[in-house]
Amino acid sequence: MRTDQILTRPERVFARLDREPERPAHLQTPQMSRHRVVLLGSTLAFYLAIVVAVLTTSWLVRLDWQVMFFRPYEQWPQLHAFLDYLVVLGQRGPTAVMVAAWLGWRSWRQHTLRPLITLGVALLLLNITVGAVKLGLGRLGPHYATQIGSAELFAGGDIFPSGHTANAVVTWGILAYLASTTVTRRVLSVVSAVVSLSVGATTVYLGTHWVSDVLLGWSAGLLIMLALPWFEPLIAAVEARVFAFRERLRRRLETGTVPVPVATALIPLLSAGGKWQLRLTDEPSPAAAAGGSAASQEPAATPVPVSAQAAAAGAGHAPAPRPPAHVSGRPHLIRSERTPVTPVGSRRPAHTERPPAGRAAARPAGG
Numbered sequence: 381m382r383t384d385q386i387l388t389r390p391e392r393v394f395a396r397l398d399r400e401p402e403r404p405a406h407l408q409t410p411q412m413s414r415h416r417v418v419l420l421g422s423t424l425a426f427y428l429a430i431v432v433a434v435l436t437t438s439w440l441v442r443l444d445w446q447v448m449f450f451r452p453y454e455q456w457p458q459l460h461a462f463l464d465y466l467v468v469l470g471q472r473g474p475t476a477v478m479v480a481a482w483l484g485w486r487s488w489r490q491h492t493l494r495p496l497i498t499l500g501v502a503l504l505l506l507n508i509t510v511g512a513v514k515l516g517l518g519r520l521g522p523h524y525a526t527q528i529g530s531a532e533l534f535a536g537g538d539i540f541p542s543g544h545t546a547n548a549v550v551t552w553g554i555l556a557y558l559a560s561t562t563v564t565r566r567v568l569s570v571v572s573a574v575v576s577l578s579v580g581a582t583t584v585y586l587g588t589h590w591v592s593d594v595l596l597g598w599s600a601g602l603l604i605m606l607a608l609p610w611f612e613p614l615i616a617a618v619e620a621r622v623f624a625f626r627e628r629l630r631r632r633l634e635t636g637t638v639p640v641p642v643a644t645a646l647i648p649l650l651s652a653g654g655k656w657q658l659r660l661t662d663e664p665s666p667a668a669a670a671g672g673s674a675a676s677q678e679p680a681a682t683p684v685p686v687s688a689q690a691a692a693a694g695a696g697h698a699p700a701p702r703p704p705a706h707v708s709g710r711p712h713l714i715r716s717e718r719t720p721v722t723p724v725g726s727r728r729p730a731h732t733e734r735p736p737a738g739r740a741a742a743r744p745a746g747g
Contacts, residue, residue: 475548517554
Protein backbone atom coordinates (compact mmCIF):
# COMPACT_ATOMS: atom_id res chain seq x y z
CA MET A 381 0.00 0.00 0.00
CA ARG A 382 1.28 3.46 -0.84
CA THR A 383 2.28 5.88 1.90
CA ASP A 384 -0.07 8.63 0.73
CA GLN A 385 -2.97 6.17 0.98
CA ILE A 386 -2.11 5.41 4.60
CA LEU A 387 -2.04 9.07 5.64
CA THR A 388 -5.35 10.73 6.21
CA ARG A 389 -6.33 13.83 4.31
CA PRO A 390 -5.47 16.35 7.10
CA GLU A 391 -2.05 14.73 7.54
CA ARG A 392 -1.34 15.10 3.82
CA VAL A 393 -2.34 18.77 3.99
CA PHE A 394 0.00 19.48 6.92
CA ALA A 395 2.77 17.46 5.28
CA ARG A 396 2.56 19.71 2.24
CA LEU A 397 2.51 22.88 4.34
CA ASP A 398 5.59 21.74 6.29
CA ARG A 399 7.75 21.47 3.19
CA GLU A 400 10.49 23.96 2.53
CA PRO A 401 9.59 26.88 0.20
CA GLU A 402 10.17 25.95 -3.39
CA ARG A 403 9.36 27.44 -6.78
CA PRO A 404 8.90 25.45 -9.99
CA ALA A 405 11.71 25.77 -12.51
CA HIS A 406 9.33 26.86 -15.27
CA LEU A 407 7.90 29.74 -13.21
CA GLN A 408 9.82 32.79 -14.41
CA THR A 409 9.60 36.24 -12.86
CA PRO A 410 8.89 38.98 -15.45
CA GLN A 411 11.77 41.37 -15.96
CA MET A 412 11.75 45.08 -16.79
CA SER A 413 12.86 44.70 -20.41
CA ARG A 414 13.42 47.48 -22.92
CA HIS A 415 10.16 46.63 -24.67
CA ARG A 416 8.26 46.96 -21.39
CA VAL A 417 9.94 50.29 -20.63
CA VAL A 418 8.87 51.64 -24.04
CA LEU A 419 5.28 50.52 -23.44
CA LEU A 420 5.34 52.09 -20.00
CA GLY A 421 6.55 55.44 -21.36
CA SER A 422 3.96 55.43 -24.16
CA THR A 423 1.12 54.60 -21.76
CA LEU A 424 2.25 57.33 -19.38
CA ALA A 425 2.27 59.90 -22.22
CA PHE A 426 -1.26 58.80 -23.22
CA TYR A 427 -2.37 59.09 -19.59
CA LEU A 428 -1.08 62.67 -19.28
CA ALA A 429 -2.60 63.63 -22.64
CA ILE A 430 -6.07 62.58 -21.49
CA VAL A 431 -5.73 64.52 -18.24
CA VAL A 432 -4.63 67.65 -20.11
CA ALA A 433 -7.46 67.26 -22.65
CA VAL A 434 -10.05 67.13 -19.86
CA LEU A 435 -8.49 70.01 -17.92
CA THR A 436 -8.54 72.26 -21.00
CA THR A 437 -12.13 71.24 -21.97
CA SER A 438 -11.01 70.11 -25.40
CA TRP A 439 -12.74 67.98 -28.06
CA LEU A 440 -12.62 65.00 -25.69
CA VAL A 441 -15.03 66.72 -23.31
CA ARG A 442 -17.39 67.50 -26.23
CA LEU A 443 -17.30 63.81 -27.17
CA ASP A 444 -18.24 62.94 -23.61
CA TRP A 445 -21.34 65.09 -23.82
CA GLN A 446 -22.34 63.77 -27.24
CA VAL A 447 -22.25 60.18 -26.04
CA MET A 448 -24.15 61.12 -22.89
CA PHE A 449 -26.94 62.75 -24.94
CA PHE A 450 -27.03 59.72 -27.23
CA ARG A 451 -28.02 57.58 -24.22
CA PRO A 452 -26.93 54.09 -25.33
CA TYR A 453 -29.05 52.41 -22.64
CA GLU A 454 -32.14 53.81 -24.42
CA GLN A 455 -30.93 52.85 -27.89
CA TRP A 456 -30.39 49.15 -26.99
CA PRO A 457 -32.52 48.43 -23.93
CA GLN A 458 -32.46 44.66 -24.55
CA LEU A 459 -28.78 44.60 -23.46
CA HIS A 460 -29.39 46.30 -20.15
CA ALA A 461 -30.08 43.16 -18.08
CA PHE A 462 -27.02 41.31 -19.37
CA LEU A 463 -24.65 44.26 -19.02
CA ASP A 464 -25.78 44.81 -15.43
CA TYR A 465 -24.17 41.47 -14.59
CA LEU A 466 -21.17 41.97 -16.87
CA VAL A 467 -20.13 45.16 -15.10
CA VAL A 468 -19.65 43.16 -11.89
CA LEU A 469 -16.43 41.82 -13.42
CA GLY A 470 -14.97 45.28 -12.76
CA GLN A 471 -16.08 45.66 -9.15
CA ARG A 472 -13.20 45.40 -6.74
CA GLY A 473 -14.80 43.23 -4.07
CA PRO A 474 -16.17 40.28 -6.10
CA THR A 475 -13.24 40.16 -8.54
CA ALA A 476 -10.63 40.36 -5.78
CA VAL A 477 -12.27 37.44 -3.93
CA MET A 478 -12.41 35.26 -7.06
CA VAL A 479 -8.86 35.97 -8.16
CA ALA A 480 -7.50 35.66 -4.61
CA ALA A 481 -9.13 32.21 -4.28
CA TRP A 482 -7.47 31.02 -7.48
CA LEU A 483 -4.07 32.49 -6.55
CA GLY A 484 -4.37 31.04 -3.06
CA TRP A 485 -4.80 27.57 -4.53
CA ARG A 486 -1.76 28.17 -6.74
CA SER A 487 0.25 29.33 -3.73
CA TRP A 488 -0.64 26.15 -1.88
CA ARG A 489 0.21 23.93 -4.85
CA GLN A 490 3.54 25.66 -5.59
CA HIS A 491 4.29 26.39 -1.92
CA THR A 492 5.08 30.03 -2.54
CA LEU A 493 3.39 33.23 -1.42
CA ARG A 494 4.41 35.23 -4.50
CA PRO A 495 0.99 35.08 -6.27
CA LEU A 496 -0.93 36.41 -3.27
CA ILE A 497 1.66 39.06 -2.40
CA THR A 498 1.78 40.24 -6.03
CA LEU A 499 -2.00 40.62 -6.06
CA GLY A 500 -1.87 42.59 -2.82
CA VAL A 501 0.85 44.93 -4.13
CA ALA A 502 -1.04 45.52 -7.38
CA LEU A 503 -4.31 46.33 -5.59
CA LEU A 504 -2.48 48.63 -3.19
CA LEU A 505 -0.91 50.55 -6.08
CA LEU A 506 -4.32 50.73 -7.76
CA ASN A 507 -6.01 52.19 -4.69
CA ILE A 508 -3.28 54.77 -4.13
CA THR A 509 -2.85 56.02 -7.71
CA VAL A 510 -6.45 55.91 -8.92
CA GLY A 511 -7.88 57.09 -5.60
CA ALA A 512 -5.54 60.07 -5.43
CA VAL A 513 -6.49 61.25 -8.94
CA LYS A 514 -10.19 60.71 -8.25
CA LEU A 515 -10.16 62.83 -5.13
CA GLY A 516 -7.77 65.42 -6.58
CA LEU A 517 -9.78 66.19 -9.73
CA GLY A 518 -13.24 65.62 -8.18
CA ARG A 519 -15.13 65.14 -11.45
CA LEU A 520 -18.88 64.50 -11.49
CA GLY A 521 -20.47 61.69 -13.50
CA PRO A 522 -22.93 62.04 -16.41
CA HIS A 523 -25.97 61.52 -14.16
CA TYR A 524 -24.85 64.36 -11.84
CA ALA A 525 -23.61 66.88 -14.42
CA THR A 526 -24.83 70.44 -13.85
CA GLN A 527 -23.50 72.49 -16.80
CA ILE A 528 -23.62 71.36 -20.42
CA GLY A 529 -20.24 71.36 -22.12
CA SER A 530 -18.32 71.61 -18.84
CA ALA A 531 -15.69 69.14 -17.72
CA GLU A 532 -17.37 69.02 -14.27
CA LEU A 533 -14.01 69.07 -12.49
CA PHE A 534 -13.34 70.02 -8.85
CA ALA A 535 -17.00 69.54 -7.95
CA GLY A 536 -16.62 66.92 -5.24
CA GLY A 537 -17.04 63.87 -7.48
CA ASP A 538 -14.94 60.70 -7.70
CA ILE A 539 -15.55 59.47 -11.24
CA PHE A 540 -12.34 60.28 -13.13
CA PRO A 541 -10.64 57.88 -13.90
CA SER A 542 -13.01 54.90 -14.05
CA GLY A 543 -12.33 52.60 -11.11
CA HIS A 544 -14.26 49.70 -12.68
CA THR A 545 -12.08 49.80 -15.79
CA ALA A 546 -8.76 50.14 -13.96
CA ASN A 547 -9.72 47.38 -11.55
CA ALA A 548 -10.66 45.04 -14.42
CA VAL A 549 -7.28 45.65 -16.07
CA VAL A 550 -5.31 44.95 -12.88
CA THR A 551 -7.37 42.11 -11.40
CA TRP A 552 -7.64 40.01 -14.54
CA GLY A 553 -4.28 41.11 -15.89
CA ILE A 554 -2.54 39.73 -12.79
CA LEU A 555 -3.47 36.24 -13.96
CA ALA A 556 -1.55 36.79 -17.19
CA TYR A 557 1.34 38.38 -15.29
CA LEU A 558 1.69 35.29 -13.06
CA ALA A 559 1.24 32.73 -15.83
CA SER A 560 3.70 29.82 -15.82
CA THR A 561 4.30 29.52 -19.57
CA THR A 562 4.57 31.96 -22.46
CA VAL A 563 1.55 30.54 -24.27
CA THR A 564 -0.63 30.76 -21.17
CA ARG A 565 0.52 34.32 -20.58
CA ARG A 566 -0.46 35.39 -24.09
CA VAL A 567 -3.86 33.74 -23.90
CA LEU A 568 -4.64 35.27 -20.52
CA SER A 569 -3.45 38.68 -21.73
CA VAL A 570 -6.00 38.57 -24.55
CA VAL A 571 -8.74 37.43 -22.16
CA SER A 572 -7.99 40.16 -19.62
CA ALA A 573 -7.89 42.80 -22.37
CA VAL A 574 -11.32 41.71 -23.68
CA VAL A 575 -12.80 41.69 -20.17
CA SER A 576 -11.43 45.14 -19.29
CA LEU A 577 -12.58 46.65 -22.61
CA SER A 578 -16.03 45.14 -22.14
CA VAL A 579 -16.33 46.48 -18.59
CA GLY A 580 -15.25 49.97 -19.68
CA ALA A 581 -17.71 50.04 -22.60
CA THR A 582 -20.47 48.79 -20.29
CA THR A 583 -20.00 51.72 -17.91
CA VAL A 584 -20.39 54.10 -20.84
CA TYR A 585 -23.52 52.25 -21.96
CA LEU A 586 -25.04 52.49 -18.49
CA GLY A 587 -24.23 56.21 -18.31
CA THR A 588 -22.15 55.92 -15.11
CA HIS A 589 -18.90 57.14 -16.73
CA TRP A 590 -17.72 59.51 -19.43
CA VAL A 591 -15.70 58.18 -22.36
CA SER A 592 -12.63 60.00 -21.05
CA ASP A 593 -13.08 58.28 -17.68
CA VAL A 594 -12.82 54.87 -19.34
CA LEU A 595 -9.78 55.85 -21.42
CA LEU A 596 -7.95 57.08 -18.32
CA GLY A 597 -8.98 53.95 -16.39
CA TRP A 598 -7.50 51.69 -19.08
CA SER A 599 -4.22 53.57 -19.09
CA ALA A 600 -4.07 53.71 -15.26
CA GLY A 601 -4.48 49.94 -14.94
CA LEU A 602 -1.98 49.27 -17.72
CA LEU A 603 0.60 51.49 -16.02
CA ILE A 604 0.37 49.40 -12.86
CA MET A 605 0.75 46.13 -14.75
CA LEU A 606 3.76 47.40 -16.69
CA ALA A 607 5.48 48.73 -13.54
CA LEU A 608 5.05 45.54 -11.46
CA PRO A 609 8.53 44.10 -12.26
CA TRP A 610 10.07 47.04 -10.36
CA PHE A 611 8.32 45.74 -7.22
CA GLU A 612 9.56 42.16 -7.52
CA PRO A 613 12.41 42.70 -4.97
CA LEU A 614 9.84 44.00 -2.48
CA ILE A 615 7.60 41.00 -3.12
CA ALA A 616 10.51 38.59 -2.59
CA ALA A 617 11.53 40.36 0.65
CA VAL A 618 7.99 40.16 2.05
CA GLU A 619 7.78 36.47 1.16
CA ALA A 620 11.11 35.76 2.87
CA ARG A 621 10.01 37.60 6.02
CA VAL A 622 6.75 35.65 6.19
CA PHE A 623 8.53 32.29 5.86
CA ALA A 624 11.13 33.33 8.45
CA PHE A 625 8.40 34.28 10.90
CA ARG A 626 6.70 30.94 10.30
CA GLU A 627 9.94 29.11 11.00
CA ARG A 628 10.51 31.00 14.26
CA LEU A 629 6.96 30.27 15.35
CA ARG A 630 7.37 26.59 14.56
CA ARG A 631 10.60 26.34 16.57
CA ARG A 632 9.00 28.08 19.51
CA LEU A 633 6.08 25.66 19.47
CA GLU A 634 8.37 22.64 19.17
CA THR A 635 10.63 23.62 22.06
CA GLY A 636 7.68 24.41 24.31
CA THR A 637 9.57 26.93 26.44
CA VAL A 638 7.58 27.78 29.58
CA PRO A 639 8.69 30.63 31.87
CA VAL A 640 9.57 29.70 35.47
CA PRO A 641 6.78 30.83 37.82
CA VAL A 642 7.81 33.31 40.50
CA ALA A 643 6.45 32.54 43.96
CA THR A 644 6.63 34.49 47.17
CA ALA A 645 8.79 32.77 49.78
CA LEU A 646 10.17 33.34 53.30
CA ILE A 647 13.97 33.38 53.39
CA PRO A 648 15.85 33.28 56.75
CA LEU A 649 18.48 36.01 56.99
CA LEU A 650 21.03 36.83 59.69
CA SER A 651 20.73 40.47 60.70
CA ALA A 652 23.58 42.68 61.95
CA GLY A 653 22.57 42.06 65.61
CA GLY A 654 23.15 38.32 65.32
CA LYS A 655 19.44 37.38 65.26
CA TRP A 656 17.72 35.43 62.54
CA GLN A 657 14.88 37.17 60.69
CA LEU A 658 12.44 36.19 57.95
CA ARG A 659 12.05 38.31 54.82
CA LEU A 660 9.50 38.07 52.01
CA THR A 661 10.87 37.79 48.50
CA ASP A 662 9.32 37.20 45.07
CA GLU A 663 12.55 36.30 43.28
CA PRO A 664 12.97 32.67 42.21
CA SER A 665 15.72 30.75 43.87
CA PRO A 666 18.58 29.31 41.78
CA ALA A 667 17.15 25.85 42.31
CA ALA A 668 13.77 26.92 40.93
CA ALA A 669 15.38 28.63 37.97
CA ALA A 670 17.33 25.46 37.19
CA GLY A 671 14.15 23.41 37.10
CA GLY A 672 14.10 22.29 40.71
CA SER A 673 16.63 19.48 40.18
CA ALA A 674 19.21 20.77 42.67
CA ALA A 675 16.59 21.39 45.32
CA SER A 676 15.33 17.84 45.06
CA GLN A 677 18.81 16.35 45.52
CA GLU A 678 20.39 18.51 48.25
CA PRO A 679 18.73 19.18 51.63
CA ALA A 680 18.09 22.71 52.73
CA ALA A 681 20.75 24.33 54.95
CA THR A 682 19.86 24.58 58.67
CA PRO A 683 20.52 27.97 60.34
CA VAL A 684 23.18 27.89 63.09
CA PRO A 685 22.15 29.67 66.34
CA VAL A 686 24.30 32.46 67.74
CA SER A 687 25.11 30.48 70.95
CA ALA A 688 26.53 27.62 68.90
CA GLN A 689 28.72 30.08 67.02
CA ALA A 690 30.03 31.53 70.30
CA ALA A 691 30.76 28.05 71.70
CA ALA A 692 32.68 27.12 68.58
CA ALA A 693 34.71 30.33 68.82
CA GLY A 694 35.58 29.63 72.52
CA ALA A 695 36.75 26.12 71.65
CA GLY A 696 39.30 27.57 69.29
CA HIS A 697 37.45 26.90 66.10
CA ALA A 698 36.85 29.60 63.54
CA PRO A 699 33.28 30.85 63.56
CA ALA A 700 31.06 29.67 60.74
CA PRO A 701 30.74 32.23 57.96
CA ARG A 702 27.52 34.18 57.97
CA PRO A 703 25.21 33.74 55.04
CA PRO A 704 25.34 36.63 52.57
CA ALA A 705 22.83 39.35 53.10
CA HIS A 706 19.82 39.25 50.82
CA VAL A 707 19.89 42.01 48.24
CA SER A 708 16.53 42.94 46.89
CA GLY A 709 15.42 45.75 44.64
CA ARG A 710 12.47 46.50 46.94
CA PRO A 711 12.69 48.58 50.14
CA HIS A 712 12.41 46.92 53.56
CA LEU A 713 8.88 46.48 54.82
CA ILE A 714 7.81 48.00 58.11
CA ARG A 715 6.17 45.85 60.77
CA SER A 716 2.62 46.93 59.84
CA GLU A 717 3.18 45.90 56.20
CA ARG A 718 4.77 42.53 56.91
CA THR A 719 2.79 39.33 56.62
CA PRO A 720 2.21 37.83 60.11
CA VAL A 721 4.13 34.61 60.60
CA THR A 722 2.79 31.96 62.91
CA PRO A 723 5.63 30.30 64.91
CA VAL A 724 5.96 26.56 64.71
CA GLY A 725 5.30 24.65 67.96
CA SER A 726 3.95 25.81 71.33
CA ARG A 727 5.15 28.81 73.34
CA ARG A 728 4.46 27.13 76.74
CA PRO A 729 7.64 26.46 78.77
CA ALA A 730 8.72 22.86 79.20
CA HIS A 731 7.96 21.15 82.60
CA THR A 732 11.06 20.58 84.68
CA GLU A 733 9.49 17.87 86.87
CA ARG A 734 6.90 15.38 85.77
CA PRO A 735 5.29 12.74 88.05
CA PRO A 736 6.05 9.09 87.29
CA ALA A 737 3.68 7.37 84.97
CA GLY A 738 0.59 5.95 86.71
CA ARG A 739 0.75 8.32 89.71
CA ALA A 740 -1.31 11.42 90.06
CA ALA A 741 0.28 14.74 90.79
CA ALA A 742 0.33 15.83 94.46
CA ARG A 743 -2.37 18.31 95.30
CA PRO A 744 -2.18 20.83 98.11
CA ALA A 745 -4.23 19.97 101.15
CA GLY A 746 -7.43 21.85 101.37
CA GLY A 747 -7.90 24.20 104.27
